[in-house]
Amino acid sequence: MSKSIAVNAGSSTLKFKLFDMPSEEVVAEGTIERIGEKMGHAKIKYAGQKHEDDQPFGDHGAAIKYLLDQLIALGIVQNYDEITAVGHRVVAGGEYFKDSAVITDDVIKKIDSLAEYAPLHDPAELMGIKAFRKALPNAFAIAVFDTSFHAEMPKKNALYSIPYEWYEKYGARKYGAHGTSHRYVAAQAAKMLKKPLEDLKLITMHIGAGASITAVKNGKSFDTSMGFTPLAGITMATRSGDVDPSLVAFVEEKAGMSSDEMIDTLNHKSGLLGISELSPDMRDILDAADKGNEKAQLALDIYVNRIKRYIGAYIAEMDGVDAIVFTAGVGENSIPVRKLVTDNLDCFGIKIDQEKNQCRGVERDLSAADAKVKTLLIPTNEELMIVRDIERLKKEAK
Numbered sequence: 308m309s310k311s312i313a314v315n316a317g318s319s320t321l322k323f324k325l326f327d328m329p330s331e332e333v334v335a336e337g338t339i340e341r342i343g344e345k346m347g348h349a350k351i352k353y354a355g356q357k358h359e360d361d362q363p364f365g366d367h368g369a370a371i372k373y374l375l376d377q378l379i380a381l382g383i384v385q386n387y388d389e390i391t392a393v394g395h396r397v398v399a400g401g402e403y404f405k406d407s408a409v410i411t412d413d414v415i416k417k418i419d420s421l422a423e424y425a426p427l428h429d430p431a432e433l434m435g436i437k438a439f440r441k442a443l444p445n446a447f448a449i450a451v452f453d454t455s456f457h458a459e460m461p462k463k464n465a466l467y468s469i470p471y472e473w474y475e476k477y478g479a480r481k482y483g484a485h486g487t488s489h490r491y492v493a494a495q496a497a498k499m500l501k502k503p504l505e506d507l508k509l510i511t512m513h514i515g516a517g518a519s520i521t522a523v524k525n526g527k528s529f530d531t532s533m534g535f536t537p538l539a540g541i542t543m544a545t546r547s548g549d550v551d552p553s554l555v556a557f558v559e560e561k562a563g564m565s566s567d568e569m570i571d572t573l574n575h576k577s578g579l580l581g582i583s584e585l586s587p588d589m590r591d592i593l594d595a596a597d598k599g600n601e602k603a604q605l606a607l608d609i610y611v612n613r614i615k616r617y618i619g620a621y622i623a624e625m626d627g628v629d630a631i632v633f634t635a636g637v638g639e640n641s642i643p644v645r646k647l648v649t650d651n652l653d654c655f656g657i658k659i660d661q662e663k664n665q666c667r668g669v670e671r672d673l674s675a676a677d678a679k680v681k682t683l684l685i686p687t688n689e690e691l692m693i694v695r696d697i698e699r700l701k702k703e704a705k
């Protein structure tokens with residue numbers, strides 16, 4: 308018996324799961340939230356116990372140090388040597404990493420060189436890789452890339468209608484993200500539908516703080532809403548999603564902003580937060596909209612509209628759909644958002660049963676009896692995919 312850990316650094320969170328392998332039993336798991344904010348929060352579950360801390364985590368480095376310290380302090384492991392393998396989530400793998408990779412000095416250099424493709428994520432993930440390498444020098448370590456699932460997307464969907472040489476010279480294309488999550492929920496959907504994944508057309512909606520929608524056709528990523536970086540696509544907690552690039556240049560000029568300031572604003576001060584001028588958190592937006600706050604209502608309306616827009620687009624692109632899937636923070640937990648997104652989609656055969664929709668964080672078929680297209684709720688499990696890739700790459704390395 309050995310232990311493997313999956314480390315998942317998001318834009319503002321650090322999540323982990325420690326598994327006993329090969330049983331895949333979770334022996335400890337936790338989340339450190341609101342990294343970089345005035346006050347952060349850590350929650351770790353292990354051996355039937357729960358440990359919580361309110362303290363600031365200045366950056367992902369601080370969160371990683373805390374996690375490594377707590378593994379020993381809480382007695383989750385007596386010694387780091389008990390953890391024989393580590394899998395790190397890395398958002399941007401460019402066109403280079405079409406599969407997960409065993410971490411070497413060269414792989415670290417390559418990830419570093421790709422950091423511009425996911426500026427909110429890759430630097431934090433590299434910090435994690437380096438800190439774990441130092442603490443667990445003998446562990447088998449791999450990187451699992453969000454972009455791998457989208458790497459072979461058809462060119463007609465991956466390329467922008469811009470000069471072709473930009474793709475050749477600079478790698479200017481759509482890379483997408485959240486691939487590990489889309490891959491997991493698509494496979495689970497096939498199990499729930501009792502059909503081979505290869506025969507299905509699915510729309511998987513990963514809607515958390517970062518959010519993306521993927522058209523999964525015959526088990527492969529066919530199109531996805533995120534773009535060159537995770538800034539594109541639907542409205543997110545603080546990210547704008549799609550905008551006309553001319554508007555960007557226009558506001559830069561009018562407001563005297565540098566392009567760095569602009570990208571920072573589109574990443575951190577836009578989305579739900581930007582429109583509502585209130586909060587990036589969907590729970591706050593729903594509460595405020597309920598109480599009649601007009602900007603919160605508008606933020607909610609825009610958010611729902613963008614998701615519907617991509618559902619419609621992907622049904623058209625795939626020439627139909629068998630099931631749509633809700634996952635991630637908002638998708639798994641928000642009953643009202645699932646209702647609003649699926650309202651008035653009868654024309655596509657999508658209709659949910661409002662009773663079945665009264666649930667959170669469970670795997671469930673939400674479809675109404677007369678729906679032609681299934682609506683599924685599937686909690687994501689990026690960490691399970693990561694440890695499964697550890698096992699696969701270990702075998703391949705032998």
Ligand SMILES: Nc1ncnc2c1ncn2[C@@H]1O[C@H](COP(=O)(O)OP(=O)(O)O)[C@@H](O)[C@H]1O
Pocket residue numbers: 317318319320514515516517518544587588589590635636637640641642
């Ligand atoms: N009950 C809920 N209702 C609405 N939104 C929720 C609820 N619970 C969590 N969320 C949202 O989920 C988001 C976090 O999702 P998650 O997938 O963990 O994000 P990420 O991995 O992008 O950091 C938060 O922005 C929060 O607003």
Ligand SMILES: CC(=O)OP(=O)(O)O
Pocket residue numbers: 316317318319398428453484485515516517518537
């Ligand atoms: C790519 C991305 O947006 O990731 P997260 O949702 O974890 O921030």
Ligand SMILES: [Mg+2]
Pocket residue numbers: 317515517
């Ligand atoms: Mg995430």
